[in-house]
Amino acid sequence: MSLLEVKDLHVSYDGIKAVRGLDITLAEGEIVSLVGSNGAGKSTTLRAICGITPFQSGKILIEGRDIRSIPPHLLVREGISLVPEGRGLFGRSTVEENLMMGAYSRRDAEIGKDLEKVYSLFPRLLERRKQPAGTLSGGEQQMVSLGRALMSRPRLLFLDEPSMGLAPIMVQKIFEIIRTIASTGMTILLVEQNAKVALSLCSRGYVMESGKIILSDSASSLLANPQVKAAYLGQ
Amino acid sequence: MEIFLQQLVNGIVLGSIYSLVALGYTLVYGIMGLINFAHGDVVMIGAMVTLTVIRLLSGSGLPGPLVVLCGLGAAIPFCMMTGYLMERIAYRPLRNAPRLAPLITAIGVSILLQNVAMLIWGREYLSFPQLLPAHAFPFLGASISFIQILIVAGSGIMMACLSILIRKTRLGNAMRAASQNAEVATLMGVEVNSVISITFMLGSALAAVAGMMVSAYYGIAHYDMGFLLGLKAFTAAVLGGIGNMEGAMLGGLLLGIIESMGAGYLGTLTNGAMGSNYQDVFAFFVLILVLIFRPSGLLGERVGERP
Numbered sequence: 001m002s003l004l005e006v007k008d009l010h011v012s013y014d015g016i017k018a019v020r021g022l023d024i025t026l027a028e029g030e031i032v033s034l035v036g037s038n039g040a041g042k043s044t045t046l047r048a049i050c051g052i053t054p055f056q057s058g059k060i061l062i063e064g065r066d067i068r069s070i071p072p073h074l075l076v077r078e079g080i081s082l083v084p085e086g087r088g089l090f091g092r093s094t095v096e097e098n099l100m101m102g103a104y105s106r107r108d109a110e111i112g113k114d115l116e117k118v119y120s121l122f123p124r125l126l127e128r129r130k131q132p133a134g135t136l137s138g139g140e141q142q143m144v145s146l147g148r149a150l151m152s153r154p155r156l157l158f159l160d161e162p163s164m165g166l167a168p169i170m171v172q173k174i175f176e177i178i179r180t181i182a183s184t185g186m187t188i189l190l191v192e193q194n195a196k197v198a199l200s201l202c203s204r205g206y207v208m209e210s211g212k213i214i215l216s217d218s219a220s221s222l223l224a225n226p227q228v229k230a231a232y233l234g235q
Numbered sequence: 236m237e238i239f240l241q242q243l244v245n246g247i248v249l250g251s252i253y254s255l256v257a258l259g260y261t262l263v264y265g266i267m268g269l270i271n272f273a274h275g276d277v278v279m280i281g282a283m284v285t286l287t288v289i290r291l292l293s294g295s296g297l298p299g300p301l302v303v304l305c306g307l308g309a310a311i312p313f314c315m316m317t318g319y320l321m322e323r324i325a326y327r328p329l330r331n332a333p334r335l336a337p338l339i340t341a342i343g344v345s346i347l348l349q350n351v352a353m354l355i356w357g358r359e360y361l362s363f364p365q366l367l368p369a370h371a372f373p374f375l376g377a378s379i380s381f382i383q384i385l386i387v388a389g390s391g392i393m394m395a396c397l398s399i400l401i402r403k404t405r406l407g408n409a410m411r412a413a414s415q416n417a418e419v420a421t422l423m424g425v426e427v428n429s430v431i432s433i434t435f436m437l438g439s440a441l442a443a444v445a446g447m448m449v450s451a452y453y454g455i456a457h458y459d460m461g462f463l464l465g466l467k468a469f470t471a472a473v474l475g476g477i478g479n480m481e482g483a484m485l486g487g488l489l490l491g492i493i494e495s496m497g498a499g500y501l502g503t504l505t506n507g508a509m510g511s512n513y514q515d516v517f518a519f520f521v522l523i524l525v526l527i528f529r530p531s532g533l534l535g536e537r538v539g540e541r542p
Contacts (some may be wrong), residue, residue, distance in 0.1 A: 053416050076424040088419040090412055101412050104405075105424030152423070 001064050003028045003187050004156055009058035011041070011048045020211040022058070024189075031188040033219070035195040035232055036208035037121050042125040042191040043085050045208075046158045048227060049093040050082040051075045062156070076105045079155030083162060087145040091134025094226070095125050098133045098144050102151025111151070121177065139170035146177065155224070157181070157188045163197065178181075195232040207232070240377035242499035243492060248383045248452070250491020255445040256468030257483035258397065259438030265414040265478040266434050267330075268351020269337050273321060273344035275465015277439050279510060280511065281446025282456040283356050284310040286363060299366030303451065310443040317348075318439030319432055327428070340363065341399055343464070352458040361456045385522035386448045393444060397437070401480065410434060414478070461517065467494075470522040474488050493517050 002025040011019040017144055019041045026032055038044050047053035049060055051072030060067050073165055081102075090098050105113045119126040122143040128136060133144050142162055149157060159220065165170040166226065175197055182188055182201070192198035199205050199219040207215035207228060215222065223230050259274045285306035286437045292302045329337045371380040401407040412420040415494035421427055449464065450456040456525050471490040475482025525532065 050422060052421060060504045073421050073424050073426045076422065082422050084422070088416055088422075090415040090419070092415060093237060093411060095413075097408070101408060101420075104408065104412075148423075205366070 002026060003063060003191070005061040005064070006045075006049065006057040007043050007061070009045065009048060009055055009060065011028055011043070011044050011055045013053060017091060018211055019048065019055070019185055022208070022211065022213055024206060025144070026187055026189060028187055029185045029203045030204065031190065033190040033195075033198040033202040033205045034208055035192055035198055035205060036200060037232070038193065040208040041211040042208055043160055046160050046189070046191055048083060050080055050158060057087065076101065076152050079153075080158070081149040081152045081154030081156070082158045083145045083149045085160040085164065089133040089141055089144055092132055094130050095133050095136070095144055096129040099125070099147050099151050102136040102148035105152060114151055114153065118150055121150075121180065122147055138166050139173065142166065142170070142174055143177070146174075146181075150181070157186060159188065159190045160204075161191060161193065163194050171197065196223070236374045238499050240375055243280065244374070244377050244383065244497040246377055246492030247488060248386050248491070249495060250488035251387050252445050252448050252487075253367065253468050253491050254451070254484045254487025254529040255390050255393060255441045255448075256464060256469040257487045257509075258394070258480065259442050260469050261474040261475075261477055261483040262434050262438045264472070266410065266431055267326075268334065269326060270341065270469065270477075272338070272341040272407060272465065272469075273348055274438065275293045275461035275462070275468065276345050276348035277317055277442040278354070278446040278449065278464055279352060279456070279458065279461030280317055281310040281314045281443030283352055283361075283446075283458075284313045284443075284461065285447040286361055286450060286456050287356075289364060289366065293364060303366050303447070307444065307447045310447060311440050314439040314443035314446070315436040316444075318435040322432060334475060349459050349461070356458060356517045358458065363450045363454045363456060367451060382451055386452060389444065389448065395440060397441070404419030406433065414436035425455075467518045473532055474521060474525050476532025479534045482532055482534035490521060492516055493521055
């Protein structure tokens with residue numbers, strides 16, 4: 001059974017039909033990218049799955065279980081974690097407070113251990129743990145957002161434009177880290193406008209346009225697809 | 236010098252009360268960007284409920300301080316309930332409305348509370364019976380009454396508890412997260428609606444205590460006593476930087492001291508043309524100055540977030 005299954009999802013907000021009949025599946029341990037141009041409905045899709053934008057119809061199943069009736073704040077306990085577009089940090093709180101908020105729903109004894117793991121993944125954050133998160137550079141903020149998402153011990157990690165607004169060298173670094181996270185067997189859905197980098201990291205990809213999936217294939221075929229090349233790879 | 240010290244003491248006492256009320260404004264503003272203009276009237280409800288219980292118990296022979304404590308014990312939950320219902324009924328339906336709508340609603344709630352209070356408790360000034368020891372202690376040439384000490388100590392303890400709650404507890408973490416980014420807080424597992432309810436109830440509990448203090452201090456309570464007090468506490472919150480807790484405490488104290496000093500010296504300064512009855516002018520003079528020269532308040536400097 002797939003870990004995540006989205007069937008015929010429709011999402012409208014402010015009178016705009018942003019997602020119209022979207023289908024996506026993710027198997028355990030897969031890293032899949034969702035690419036598409038600005039306004040294709042990628043972020044809305046993630047927001048709907050994570051419960052912060054209500055959806056009108058369709059089904060979202062986690063291990064076959066419909067999550068529609070689960071209140072948004074409890075979805076994190078189902079193993080869902082989102083690194084939101086624009087990072088969504090608590091800017092006045094310190095780096096460590098931000099990271100610890102990721103573990104807000106947990107009550108187990110291993111939170112401290114996971115915090116150490118995050119710091120070993122991002123040594124820069126350890127240096128800056130007492131600093132307000134809003135004063136960090138864009139790349140460091142993205143690290144906090146990633147680290148915070150990991151602190152909830154997700155089974156399903158959604159990344160919304162993690163490279164947005166970052167310097168090229170930082171983009172590289174962030175994608176390296178995503179690769180590291182993926183190698184631990186985490187299931188990841190990566191939304192990116194930077195289609196080339198995203199697809200090179202993933203095994204499969206979906207191409208989204210006007211609220212629908214228009215293409216679904218292995219990453220290598222998508223990278224070779226003339227239509228994709230012309231529209232999203234700038235070739 | 237004696238006047239100075241005495242006015243300083245009076246100012247700190249008055250300021251402690253302002254701080255307690257200002258915290259209610261600032262907590263709610265911090266979490267939902269709303270200036271709850273009905274907050275001053277919750278203070279009035281606190282005073283009225285305290286008085287009602289005190290009158291019921293006046294013939295019982297219980298010691299005075301215990302009677303006051305019973306009044307407070309009733310006023311706190313009553314005000315918390317008022318705050319909870321106010322948010323639930325008046326503000327929650329407007330959560331996603333333009334900001335002007337909840338603001339006007341807050342003014343409406345304020346009028347409603349005053350009128351309901353007038354129906355229940357009447358238009359007359361109610362007197363607060365002499366239940367607390369009235370003696371005063373000399374202090375460096377000034378005098379401090381028992382009730383003044385009680386007010387300063389009581390608000391100090393309440394503010395310390397609130398600080399610990401917000402800084403050290405799970406609920407405090409949730410409140411701080413929700414005030415910075417409600418949506419992301421939800422993703423982390425915070426139930427933002429209940430955090431908002433709790434915030435209203437916390438602010439209202441402080442208001443109840445302030446209501447008891449203010450009516451015991453001045454010896455009277457009245458259905459519209461919350462209006463001016465609320466405006467002044469709001470001024471204190473803006474002075475300190477609205478949304479900032481330490482700012483509310485500092486702003487309250489400062490405003491209290493400024494007012495007392497103004498009242499103490501205005502007569503001398505204007506050669507008797509204006510007396511201490513102009514005391515209320517100072518709060519709003521301060522508000523205007525802050526809004527012109529430092530709209531973000533004394534401690535209201537926010538950490539900029541890089542895009």
